[in-house]
Amino acid sequence: MEVKTILLAEDNPNDIELTIEALSENNLANHVVSVKDGVEALEYLRCEGAYKDRKKGTPAVILLDIKMPRMDGMELLKEIKADINLKSIPIVMLSSSREEPDLRKCYELGANAYIVKPVNFQDFIEAVKHIGTFWVLLNEIPSN
């Protein structure tokens, strides 16, 4: 069985670590590829730049932070959904914000889920657990 990867686009190393910790609680940590921003994420997804030689294959799910340098989460979301090769990849938005406009906009752009990162880490672990279970383990997407 092919190992499904999780692409985590997040600039804050603390968040990356904590997210991976949370995923590892669910035995999903090994599958995580993390990129620092939208540009790098696209390079990964399109096997360009630093990821030119990576093993082909699309991630099972992309976890996107909204606030990122260079290309932020929403811009990246737009790019992915506009790309015929990438648009079927499920995208889960991760955000510190519970601002309504952000939420609405993300769904409009085609995000598959929106998760507010709780201050309480325990809650976060719970949330990530759900993400992993559903999007990585249960969800089937059409293969290229």
Added chain:
Amino acid sequence: MELKNKLIHFIYENDDFFDKMQEEAPDGYWICEMTDPFPIWADRKFKDLFNYTHTGKETTLYLPSILDKQSFNQVKNYCIENAKRKLYSESLNLQYQFREMIIPVVCNLVILQDTNGIITHVIGLNRMKNQKYKDENTRLKEKALDSKRFFDHALDMLCIAGFDGYFKVLNPAWTRILGWTTEELLSRPWNDFVHPDDLKATNEIKSSIVYGQPAYQFKNRYRCKDGSYKLLSWSSFPYPADNVMYGVARDLTEANKTQLKLKEEEEKLNHLRELFAYVIEHNNAAIAIHDKNLRYIYVSQRFLDDYNVKDKNIIGKHHYEVFPDIPQKWRDVHQRALNGEVLSAEEDKYPRSDGTVDWTRWNCRPWYTVENEIGGIILYTEIITHRKLIEEKLRQKSSYLNKLINSANAQIIIWNPHAEITRVNVAMERLTGFTQEELLGQHIGILFPEKERDATLAKLTIAMQGNSWDVEEIKIQTKKGELRTVLWNSANIYHNENNALVETLAQGQDITDRKLSELALRESEERYRNILEVSPAGKLIIQDNLIVLCNSAGLEVLGADNRESVLNAKIKRFFTDDTWSDLSHHFEQMLAEKSVFAPYETRIICLDGKEKDIEIRAGFMNYNENSAILLILTDVTESKKMREELVTLNAELEHRIKERTAQLEASNKELEAFSYSVSHDLRAPLRHIGGYVNLLKTRFESDLPEKAQHYLQTIADSSQQMGQLIDDLLNLSKTGRKELNWEKLDFNCLLKEVLDILQNEKEGRHIQWKISKMPAVTADYSLMRQVWTNLIQNALKYTLKKEKALIEINHYKDKGHIVFSIKDNGVGFDMQYAGKLFGVFQRLHSSDAYEGTGIGLATVQRIIHKHGGLIWANSQPDNGAEFQFSLPIKKHKLHNGSENDFTGRR
């Protein structure tokens, strides 16, 4: 004379000689003075011998001029030879030659000598030689006498005139014609009598006559004694032997006049004849003139046409020859006319041979000759069939007209130029109460009330002079003395030919009743006018774009100091052309739709030239039974100025508001950005702290001393609290910005929801709830939930230490608001600090004692204020607290049920 005296003396001295001489000279004697030119004196007998005296005045005769040359020489020789002899001489045979006569005589000569023996005189005693000569002489004498008679009785003027310019002999015609006596004419040169203008011609003709050229029909004018002139026509020839000319003059004056007159008469006659023929030919009547034998003398073309006479040459023919079938009736008529009667008929049937009947008018009369005898008859006939037809039609028409006039509802009256009534109809009788008989022939003045009679008659005169009335209101006084007001129009009827006024016709309409209602109307109008007048707004009534009414306020608006300057003025003049074109359009629309139009602001040009800002309100109305526009003009110059100031102020204010709003918006944006970054960036490190603490605790708890564990817990709690703070602050700022979503809320349900959410906080506690039935409220659902959540949380929090908590929720109505209250029996607070209750981060209790961020009540207050309500609290320390908030009652209609139709649950 001397000779005569000498002779007489001689005869007396020789008495017997004289006797002898008488005997010796049976045919007269002469005495000759024997000096050249040998003048003689002759006795009557001798003169008779030559008819000498017959020719007028005697002139001196000379012996050589009466004797032929030989006889004269015989006498001279005898005297010389017989000078010494006395008395009786031998008889000499002498031959007298005088004029055309030659008379041979035996003459005894007696020589008279003076004492010196010189022969002074010779006397000739004459005896005609023989009977033959005597008889001849007598014949000649007779002849001369004949001539003399003719001469004396001639109508023409006969004369012998000398070449010396004097008349010698004139016949009596001269005196008769010119009035001068013969003596007067003989005593002056004839030129004295000739018209000065004719002198030159007269002298010329005289010269030519003197030179032997006779003149014929030479004309000149002679002056009469009375100063007038006669025109004379001359024939004249010379007789040079006597140095005279013979002339015959004829007075043409009368003849000339007569001739002229004759010519004139003739012309007149000719003219008359032409006229006569013209009249006859152009007469409507056919005319035929017959002689007394009824033969045609004259016939007009019309006669020939009317009676179908084919034969054009009927002159001279007998009437009955032309009309052989003429009835006896006509033969009788002709006969009677020939006997001197004049017969005529105005309308007479004339049956034609083709069976048709014509109507004729005829006249048959005799005509008279100069001798006043009947010369024949004249027949006039006129076919009047056509005229009779027209008359018949006219009669019919006039009968229709009569019916029409009499059945007309309108009053009709006709009067003649003397203002006498000639016709009235039934309606007029009804109106006046007079019968036709009473009115006809009366002066029309009887119909008018005395007071107005003269004025009315003057109007009548105007109408009769051709200015017919279109509409003239004239009062009629009835027989009973009532006054009726009648509107009249009139028409004049003129004679077809001479255009003289024949009659005047007037048609009336009794408007007495209308007049009364008009009066009533006028009164109401008067009232209306008064109301209008006292109105403070300028009011005008416009008809046909003319001002027909204007109140005082209106005058003021229009800048007029008197009403006359405005009444009947064109409303147009008070506006600029642009405004007027706009306004008149509105007016037309209003009149068409009978509508009003919205207040309209414009400028008006006052009578004094000033311009004013006015507001016009206008509307359709009926005025004097006609469409009109009521204009209400308000001078808005002042208010406009104020308004303009207000507008400027408003604009300024608006501007300031915009500025403020922009500032506000800018700060709002900043705040939003701030909130945004807070929610992201502030929470992230907190989360990290929490996350790592959690990791530390879960992964390394067993390795950590108790103290470290305590620290970690504190860090975790702090970060948790910090997170809560941030969420609450964000919430507060969001409620400030949030747009309210008004909807009908059932607070009973809402409270239940909130209590369900707060389940955890209620657990394990003994709480008594007293919640009354809540009314329906119009408010924002999520915000109201927040309010109740906060307030109930508060109540729960501050009753936490109570063994038996009591929380009461109630409401009451107060002046358009519903006031809700939540009362607890908790710790309460000191009213001293009540003002700080709703401030951000204000806490009246230590966070040790009661957890909380100090933002909750601030948020609640903000929400209540946003709903237009108030929030306040009452409390005493340890004696519970009561929070009350009011919400305005907003009617929000539900589709079913009343506003209190909710059943709440506890």
